[in-house]
Amino acid sequence: MIKADLHTHTIFSKDSLSRVGDVIDAAAKAGLSAIAITDHDSIEGALEAQRVARRRNLPLQVILGEEVRTDKGDLLVYFVKKRIAPGKLGGVLAEAKRQGAVCCAAHPYDFARHGIALGKLPAPLLAKIGCVEVFNARVPMPSQNARAMAFALRNRLALLAGSDAHHPSEVGAAYVEFYGVSALDAASLVGAHRKIGGKSSSPFVRFYSRYAVLRKKLAGLFRPRGMD
Template sequence: MKPERLVEHAKKKELDGLAVTDHNTIDGALEVFDIVRDEHMDFSVIIGEEISTDRGEVLAYFINREIEPGSFVQVLTEIRRAGGISAIPHPFDKLRHHAVRLTSNDVELVDCIEGFNARCLFKTYNDLAYNFGKEYDLAITAGSDAHFLNEVGNGGIITGQENIREAIMKKNVTIYGHRSMVINHAGTKILKLGRSIRGYLDE
């Protein structure tokens, strides 16, 4: 997704902001932030990243620098050093090969759990995550996990506070969302296949 179109689409959907979390880079988030700043928009952009670890993917929000992939504990430590908060996305989605399988032993290490992910095909996976967060008193977030424009805004949080970070950590947010269409998953697989083929041809 081009940053300009992402912001335009989010505004059309009457969103007040976006958390941009590309895989192992903050470049896209910074581009979106710059567009909003340069256009003087009343729109919040959270600098984020989805980081690969030895146990699966971890989300970072509000970071001031890019976090390198590494061990689970190392990445969580670096997120805090970068001024951010961590969230575990879709931890009980059995169809995701890169999901962290969160256990009770991890709750002291992480800040948040994603209680709703719009790309979870089955409601049960989101329910398990939400209930886990409640049981262990974790902050609960939600996300679109958007790979295409039509998915933007399918999941998120609502808060009355201006300080979004504080609202999340104080658990003063309401999560919302609806599941993305199955066809979007097929589209992602086609894109990944296309990238793999291009990489093979370039070698």
Template sequence: MIRVDTHLHTVESGDAVTTVDQLADRVAACGLDVVCVTEHNHIAGYDLSRLIGARVVVGEEIRTRSGELIGLFLRERVPYVLPADEVVARIREQGGIVCAPHPYDPLRGGVGAELPSLCEAGLIDAVEVFNAKIADQSVNAAALATAREFGLPGTAGSDAHDPAGIGAAYLEMPDFDGPRDFLEALHSAVVHGEYRPHAPRF
């Protein structure tokens, strides 16, 4: 079993402060085996794995017309503000998978009430069922309920924008090799997480 933080950001996101060196330090301190680096409207353009001492899944948190979606296992950036179905098509053309992050959080730009229809249309592969930046756990619970309703696996991420947030939420799951194997392994994952707000900015 490995530990995977499925949603975090570095300085490349524009609104985060975590440097590569800080990410490496936190990965070691938290015992993470894999991190999904999901920058806002940007993907990592170099091999982070050798720099931080853990495997990196390259992802992107993409603003769509319906709200934010995450693409994982990407090779190319997906443009923002496209229709959700076009974003999903571009992710899947790369062999990636589609996750709905913080879907019901009113403080973030998730897909919200559109989540069930997106799931019904087969456009969502996984739902973020625990986001460590959400204080109201009924919001995470609602995401879990929708995932279960549609038989979709859940992810858990710190959504860290600062070093202290990294590892606040993660999955303990079987090891995987590639996106399809990852998606299958998610069905056996155990969620670990705690609420951890963003560090105050000065």
């Protein structure tokens, strides 16, 4: 069985201060056997996390992921080979396919955080999204996860879940247990038998990301000239 948190952020996201090493430690502590690092429009943190896990010889699979901003909302991509630039959803899906990556609608009914309105997507675009994040530990209202779950079941899409951790203490708050596999790949991420688990994070965790944005802005303002 593989226990995986499929949505986490590091300092390589503009709204997180989590050091990569701390995220990896938190994953091990939470008993995860796999973690997807899904920074906003970046795979730097994921690449670094792979190096850290390897260096520390941890029994933790680090999946190269990214949370890509598109014109229709946020799309999680897994097993990417290269960073995918933000842009139109159609173009992002095409690039993900070229790379053999798995696509997942992130917190689809949380429109305040750029969820994709799955019900309004043209069928050809929806057909290219294999998975739905049906449990995101950070959604402000549980009904948003419930709607995501109902949509995924109705449309026979694969169910995924993640903490959306922007602070190491949130890692593992939501997870998927995959059965009958010893490591995840693009096929088993979509096809393996699974169980979703976790609990909603306290609403206060959102202050972590606001604080991170503010601190990074201030750091930019006060950076001495010539240091960029």
